[in-house]
Amino acid sequence: MSATGQPARWRFWVAIAALFLVLLWLLNDILLPFVVGIVVAYFLDPIVTRLQRLGLSRTWATTGVTIVAVLIAIGVAMAILPPLFGQFQSLILNLPDYTVKLASHVLPLIDPLRERFDLPPLSLQELQSEVAQRAGQVLTFLGAVAGQVAQRGIALVNLLGLLFLTPVVTFYLLRDWERLLAAIDDALPRDHADTIRHLARESNDAIAGYVRGQALVCISLGAMYAIGLSVVGLQFGLVIGLIAGAISFIPFVGTFVGAVMALGMALVQFPPEWMGVVKVAVVFILGQMLEGNVLSPKLVGDRVGLHPVWIMFALLAGGSLFGFVGVLVAVPIAAVLGVVVRYLLGRYRDSDLYRGDEPV
Structure with a gap:
């Protein structure tokens, strides 16, 4: 292509990108089931491809994988969501009392620093009142959000679409995944096709190696923390463990945040029986060792991070x-x-x- 044609080509692709972003912005309220379907299909495609190599047709492999994935999702939701919501609600309601109990253990340790820097004393009653006010604001906010969701037709459609449309989108994307990739490849500009394919392969390696692997790490750690904390008898161990696992894709942050929450809850619940606090600490030490020595090397490895x-x-x-x-x-x-x-x-x-x- 001549040099005079290059600016026109750049204007064309910039216009396409701008149009895509505008459509994404305008259709944002109804995109959730489709985006979730794409994400799930991307994660499940290697399983379908492996079943194909074993002799199944693409359609039958997709059908089997989709049905199993839906059943697993329903089973996990029914097993986890009711106790999770119950623990979360109880945690919010009892947060003022727990905060005061934790402060009663911590304040004697920081009183020398407070006196050294001439800081005003902290009243436990004022702290309890402040936390109770914040907890009430959280419950009010959640109630308002629930009310808006119930009143907004788009939000309700999105929720129903997420439940019923996502499996359908996932099925069709999985079944036609190879044809979709072939169609995209056929639409590439010919003089840059090799470069785009190279970048696409590197991008896929980055996503498959890091995102897929890190997702499995988060799921594994979340399950381990939730089960471990529940076994040692920590109140709200399920909530804290799942939170720690969910943010473990940021190195050390998930373990640190989860450990702080769990140890804080343990200091409220267990003393003067300090062995319970030790058990909670051991759960997170084992989790960090498992992540660093087994999960991350095996599931993420030395791929692009x-x-x-x-x-x-x-x-x-x-x-x-x-x-x-x-x-x-x-x-x-x-x-x-x-x-x-x-x-x-x-x-x-x-x-x-x-x-x-x-x-x-």
């Missing part, structure tokens, strides 16, 4: 721009952008803009 700060920025940016849909696609998009940026940096270092007039 993402910096924790970049992950947090992507999640906040995606959530701010597109809500929950943006949160779902934030990390995969961050992985793709990382691959593209590394490619552009490589091109830049090979160009005259970087080398200047210096000889190669």
Whole structure:
């Protein structure tokens, strides 16, 4: 293509990208079932492909995998959600009392620092009142959100779509996955097709290696923490364990936040029987050892990773721009952008803009 055609091509692709972002913004309220279906299909595609290699047709393999995935999702939801909601509600309601009990253990330790820096004394009654007010605000907020969800037709449609439409979307995407990829490949501009395929393979390696692997790490750690904390008798162990597992994709953050929450709850519940606090600490020590020596090396390995700060920025940016849909696609998009940026940096270092007039 001539040099005069290059600006026109760039304008065309910029216009396509802008149109895509505008449509994503306008249709954000109804995209959730489709985005979840795409994410689930991407995660399940390797299983369907393996079943194909064993002799099953793509349709039968997709049908079997979809049915099993739906049954597992229903079983897990029925087993976890009722006690999870019950523990969360009880935690919010009892948070003021727990905070005062925890403060009564911690204040004697920090009183020397308070006196040294001449800080005003902390009243347990004022602390309890403040926490009770905040807990009431949380319950009021959750009630308002529930009321808005019940009143908004789009939100109700989204919820129903998530429950009933997502399995259908997942099935059709899984069944036609290879044809969709072939159609996309056929639409690539011919003179840049090889470069785009190379970047797509690297992006897939980044997503498959990091996102899939890290998701399995989070699920494994969440299950271990939830079960372990419940076994040692910690109140709200299920909630705390699942929270710790869910944010474990940020290295050390999930374990640290979960350990702080669990140890704080243990200090409220167990003393003067300190063995319970020790057991809670052992659960998180074992979890950290399991993650560092078994889970991460086996499931994530030395594949392309993402910096924790970049992950947090992507999640906040995606959530701010597109809500929950943006949160779902934030990390995969961050992985793709990382691959593209590394490619552009490589091109830049090979160009005259970087080398200047210096000889190669």
